[in-house]
Amino acid sequence: MSWAVLQGVIDRLLASEAEERTLALAGGEPVLEWPLVRRAIEYVRESSSNGKPPAISLTSNGLLLDQEKARFLVEHDVEVQISLDGVREAHELRAPGTFDVLDRLLVRLRRDHPSWYRKRLSVGMTLTSANLPFLARSGEYLLGRGIESLRLAPLLTHDEGWGREADAELERQMGEVFDLCLEHYQRTGAIPLEVFRRPANPPEARHDRPVCRVNAPETQAVGVDGSVNGCPLLLAQEVGGTQAGSVLREWIERPEWPGLRRERYSSYGRCWDCDFIDECLVCPVASANIPGNTDPRRVPDSGCAFNRIIGRYRRLFPPVAGPEDHLKGNDPLPTAMTDLAKALGLG
């Protein structure tokens, strides 16, 4: 991407009157273009001295984040998501020979920037039928590394190893992950697995919501050549290994597209009959990636199983406490706090 394109994007963002503004740098691997990334971050921070500054996020495979780059990101308050699928056995399926590099990176970042690490670092895990048997151990490992924000998502491309056995394994693994997260929540008050976070008072269910926000005007993705789209997967550059762009573009043009949420189905059943229809996050790109599929209503079984099983556990998890809960004392006091109070003779 040329600086002229990137500067134009940032100027547009800075001119926005939206309450929340985020510049999200992603790839490919954005750190490969470090001088440009650095220039963009400095430009945002120098140009937004008035009002609430935009958030900046960077999604990276982490392999090039040396000490100097990390210090720069911390000093400029950049949120970083590192792609790491968990323990060695899980992650090496994605990128052989890289687990040790990333493990050392987490140890170093936590030691050098503990506060930023807790608040601004997240780990993105992609769940596949191959790394599924390591899911609970991976959750335990990442919690042990002090990660407070874990983003778990199913594979967007076709997962040919997914079947009923994988469903049973996901159920079993998620049971263990649930116990781990609940114990962590009771001890610290934090909910590390983002798919478990739910508001105490969710907005009213609307089954007629579009299946995705690709046409939402408030989010725009810009490709390296300056092309603009509501979704990065629909830019001229195909990312994430998906080849679904042209299929998806054709679907989005159809008049029935906005109402498809109710009409979708998988081999488990119809979305209209599903308890989780309102919170279902199966991306249409995953539908377009089912080999030979031409029906925009067909949802891959792996994505459907992920939403059903995780949705059930999410409902069992305590909701995120809001300001009202804090004021009324409805949010549970983490055991770490009560232990501290006791140790100080206050409890």
Ligand code: SF4
């Ligand atoms: S979980 Fe499956 S059946 Fe339910 S809404 Fe999502 S895709 Fe449809």
